[in-house]
Amino acid sequence: MSTPRLFLDAPLSEGAELPGTPAQAHHLGTVLRRGPGDAVAVFNPRDGEFAARIAALRKDRCAFAVEGRLRDAAPEPDLRLLVAAIKRDALDWVVEKATELGVSVIQPVLTRRSIVDRVNTDRLAAIARGAAEQCERLSVPRVAAALPLHAALDAWDGGSLFVAAERRGAMPLRHAVAGARLPVGWLVGPEGGFETRELDDVVSRPFVTAAALGPRILRAETAAVAGLAVLQALAGDWDGI
Structure with a gap:
C-alpha cells in the first residue's frame, strides 16, 4: 500500500503539526480508509517533502504531525x-x-x-x-x-x-x-x-x-x-x- 502524498502550503518542518484541507480529510478517510497514526508524506516547493503521520481525522478536518525530511526543495522548469x-x-x-x-x-x-x-x-x-x-x-x-x-x-x-x-x-x-x-x-x-x-x-x-x-x-x-x-x-x- 503506497503512502499518500499531500500538498501543504504552510511552512514544513520536523515536529510541526499542520492542518489539512476538507478535501484531503475526505480523500484520506472516505476514499483511502486511512486513520490517525497512518503514514503520509507532505510537500511543497519551498520546503521539500517530509514524512508525516495523520494526527487527527474527521469527516471534513484533518491534521498532520510532520516527521523527518524525505527530499529537499529543488528547482522545477518554468x-x-x-x-x-x-x-x-x-x-x-x-x-x-x-x-x-x-x-x-x-x-x-x-x-x-x-x-x-x-x-x-x-x-x-x-x-x-x-x-x-x-x-x-x-x-x-x-x-x-x-x-x-x-x-x-x-x-x-x-x-x-x-x-x-x-x-x-x-x-x-x-x-x-x-x-x-x-x-x-x-x-x-x-x-x-x-x-x-x-x-x-x-x-x-x-x-x-x-x-x-x-x-x-x-x-x-x-x-x-x-x-x-x-x-x-x-x-x-x-x-x-
Whole structure:
C-alpha cells in the first residue's frame, strides 16, 4: 500500500503539526480508509517533502504531525501551457497530464472558436493538486483565470512561445525549439483550430513561433500533451533522466 502524498502550503518542518484541507480529510478517510497514526508524506516547493503521520481525522478536518525530511526543495522548469477553453472532460484531462509533465502555469484562453465561455479554475486547480500529489513533483502548477487570447498574449512576460499551427506549413516543433531556453510556453487552440486572422495576430508577436507536430491533425488535448512532451525533452528537465 503506497503512502499518500499531500500538498501543504504552510511552512514544513520536523515536529510541526499542520492542518489539512476538507478535501484531503475526505480523500484520506472516505476514499483511502486511512486513520490517525497512518503514514503520509507532505510537500511543497519551498520546503521539500517530509514524512508525516495523520494526527487527527474527521469527516471534513484533518491534521498532520510532520516527521523527518524525505527530499529537499529543488528547482522545477518554468514551462507554461496556454490552452483554449475546450470541453470540460478534455480540459480536465489536459490539466492532469500537463501537471504530470511538469508545467508551472496553466493559462486557459478564450478564442473565437472556443465552444465554452467559462472555465471553472477552482475545479482545475483541484485536479492539478491531485495530479501533483500522485506524480511525485514538489509543486502544483498555478491555474490562472481564463483570459481572452489577445489579453494573455499582451500579458506575456518573456520567453519563447510556440503555437501549434498544423495548417500553416510551420517547421516541426523539435526544430523550432532548438536552442530555446526556459521559460518557454506552448499555445494550443480550440476544436477546429484558430481563425485565420486570429492566428495571424498570434504569429505576428515577436516572441511567438509557429510549429507543427507532424503530418496528422491532432485533437486539441492531444496537441497540448504532445507539444509539452517535446518541450520538456528539448528545453526542460528531461535531460537529467
